[in-house]
Amino acid sequence: MARISGAQATVSVRRSSSPTARRPRPWLHIPAVAYLVLLTQVPFLYAIWLSLHSWNLLEPYLGKPFVGLHNFAFELFSDPTFWPALGHTAELVVGALAAALIAGTLLALLLDRPIPGRGILRLVALIPFLVTPSVNALIWKNLILSPSFGVVDWFLGTVLHLPPVAWLANLPLFSVVMMTAWQWTPFFMLVVLAGLQTVSDEIVEAGKVDGARPTQMFFRVVLPQLGKYYEVAILLGTIFIFQTFGKIFIATSGGPGIATTTLPYYTYQVAFQDWEVGQAAALGIFGVALAIVVARLMVQLFASQGEGETADALP
Amino acid sequence: MRSRRRWGMRAMATGGTYFAILLFVFPVLWMVVTGFKTERQAYTMPPLLWFRPTLAEFRLALASGFGTYLSHSVEASLVSTAIAVVLGVPAAYAMVFRMRAKQSNNLLFFVLSTRFMPFAAIIVPLYVIFTKLHLLDTIPALILVYTAMNLPLIIWMxxxxxxxxxAETLEAARLDGANLWQEMFRIAAPLSRSGLTASALLAIIFAWNDFFFAVNLTYTHSPTLPIMVSSFMSNENVFLAKVSGLGTLIVVVPVALGLYAQRHLVRGLSAGALK
Structure with missing residues (x-):
């Protein structure tokens, strides 16, 4: 035993004295990779197989015949819910992302200045992000947006003397966008705060000396230095907001009608309300394809912007 | 004169900031406040701000099977996080200290892609597979899924x-004859302790807050706390105070853990791209 470890020590001494210094014995990651393959890649391959078959769990006597690409063709050309669901998904992602981005930036700018109790305020502002999504929906549906007992309609009616709004009935998608944006605002706030720490003081000072107004300072001096932070935040925000499910489930159940049915929610409905397993698998694969396309587009967009900046910087 | 005006401006800006943050978190505060009301007070319009707080509705929420849901949530989130740490930390270690940059980057890309794949894409196959394995509606099913969900987080953090x-620290240890495990557990891990702890806390939060897998895989027999909300609200009559008390109890854990780990949130959520 002692001899073996002695031998290992000699080997490592020899290796580490070489310039690369890293002993290539990379097997430590194999359990993790195997686990991820088993739990994500294998089910995904199975989803592809399922998507090529017609299988309704409520009608097992029909079997699961091979139908080729019929499930995909049905969604694209015959299903009246598919395209609206895709549209709602886009509206939710873009709307919530834009609102959270603006609100998060404003909060970050407010909390970047030296004010008493700043540390506590930053913590407090983080809370909406940590609130369990189903509780988030509970709060907004019953306590904030309810036409009879909600605080917003009480404020509108009693204080501003405006007619009450049945938010979840008449503006359902807007309401879901608001809930989602509320949850993701602290994320953008944190990212922008982290970015503001890296903004070069010298450039800011130079801007002040040149007499830039606060808005000019932000848009011309600070914002261009936060590019990378916004890129990462937008990319990850898109990926996470796309997956919004619990809030829709609890606040609207995809309704009224299909007004708040997004692609993930529709996949759930087809799978666990209609029990059309093959079709739900096809919807899931559309979701993956969409996620890949959007992520690629964004990475490319950001990359080309980065190149543009460097090109501009050249004389 | 000028300094007094400046002082006034600053006080106003500070007050404005406090007001903005208060307004922003008002929905949560309002839930907490409503949880301390009686049902009648909760439905009173205009909204009551001053009232004698009561714990009655909290007790009601606790008496409606809270303990069972809680035990499911605790088990699923703690066990899945523990497994994710055991599998993920060595993988992360290998990526940094044992691999060439190219292999490490490829692995990172794979790990990212498994986490960013829409969950809806694998829910149907998982449902069928878990049914065949007799795991449907059991906590082990959730543990398996949450481990897969949190493993990438642990790895990239x-x-x-x-x-x-x-790298020199590890070099030195290696020269002193430390083996792989000593390097990892006695040197690298302790040096990154606060970061690794934060990663585990974030993993617990993600598992605790999950609704999608819980509602689709374990709704009937092993529901977790987020599902308890939906079963409370599917009744015709929503009891505002009771449901607010319940919501307050549920968010205590993720809010506490998240605030504790807040310095690491950006790094965790941006897959290490931002610090």
């Missing part, structure tokens, strides 16, 4: 923190 460990 671990990777990012290990990259901060100076």
């Amino acid at each position: 671990g990777r990012s923190y290990f990259m901060d460990v100076p």
Whole structure:
């Protein structure tokens, strides 16, 4: 035993004295990779197989015949819910992302200045992000947006003397966008705060000396230095907001009608309300394809912007 | 004169900031306040701000099977996080200290892609597979899924923190004859302790807050706390105070853990891209 470890020590001494210094014995990651393959890649391959078959769990006597690409063709050309669901998904992602981005930036700018109790305020502002999504929906549906007992309609009616709004009935998608944006605002706030720490003081000072107004300072001096932070935040925000499910489930159940049915929610409905397993698998694969396309587009967009900046910087 | 005006401006800006933050978190505060009301007070319009707080509705929420849901949530989130740490930390270690840059980057890309794949794409196959394995509606099903959900988080956060460990420190240990496990557990891991702890806390939060897998895989027999909300609300009559009390109890854990780990949130959520 002692001899073996002695031998290992000699080997490592020899290796580490070489310039690369890293002993290539990379097997430590194999359990993790195997686990991820088993739990994500294998089910995904199975989803592809399922998507090529017609299988309704409520009608097992029909079997699961091979139908080729019929499930995909049905969604694209015959299903009246598919395209609206895709549209709602886009509206939710873009709307919530834009609102959270603006609100998060404003909060970050407010909390970047030296004010008493700043540390506590930053913590407090983080809370909406940590609130369990189903509780988030509970709060907004019953306590904030309810036409009879909600605080917003009480404020509108009693204080501003405006007619009450049945938010979840008449503006359902807007309401879901608001809930989602509320949850993701602290994320953008944190990212922008982290970015503001890296903004070069010298450039800011130079801007002040040149007499830039606060808005000019932000848009011309600070914002261009936060590019990378916004890129990462937008990319990850898109990926996470796309997956919004619990809030829709609890606040609207995809309704009224299909007004708040997004692609993930529709996949759930087809799978666990209609029990059309093959079709739900096809919807899931559309979701993956969409996620890949959007992520690629964004990475490319950001990359080309980065190149543009460097090109501009050249004389 | 000028300094007095400036002082006034500053006080106003501070007050404005406090007001903005208060307004922003008002929905949560309002839930907490409503939880301390009686049902009648909760439905009173205009909204009551001053009232004698009562714990009655909290007790009601606790008496409606809260303990069972709680035990499911605790088991699923703690066990899945523990497994994710056991599998993920060595993987992160290998990526930083044992691999060539190219292999490490490829692995990172794979790990990212498994986490960013829409969950809806694999829910149907998982449902069928778990049914066949007799795991449907059991906590082990959730543990399996949450481990897969949190493993990438542990790996990319671990990777990012290990990259901060100076290579010379490990070199020195190696020269002193430390083996692989000593290097990892006695040197690299302790140096990254606060970061690794934060990663585990974030993993617990993600598992605790999950609704999608819980509602689709374990709704009937092993529901977790987020599902308890939906079963409370599917009744015709919503009891505002009771449901607010319940909501307050549920968010205590993720809010406490998240605030504790807040310095690491950006790094964790941006897959280590931002610090």
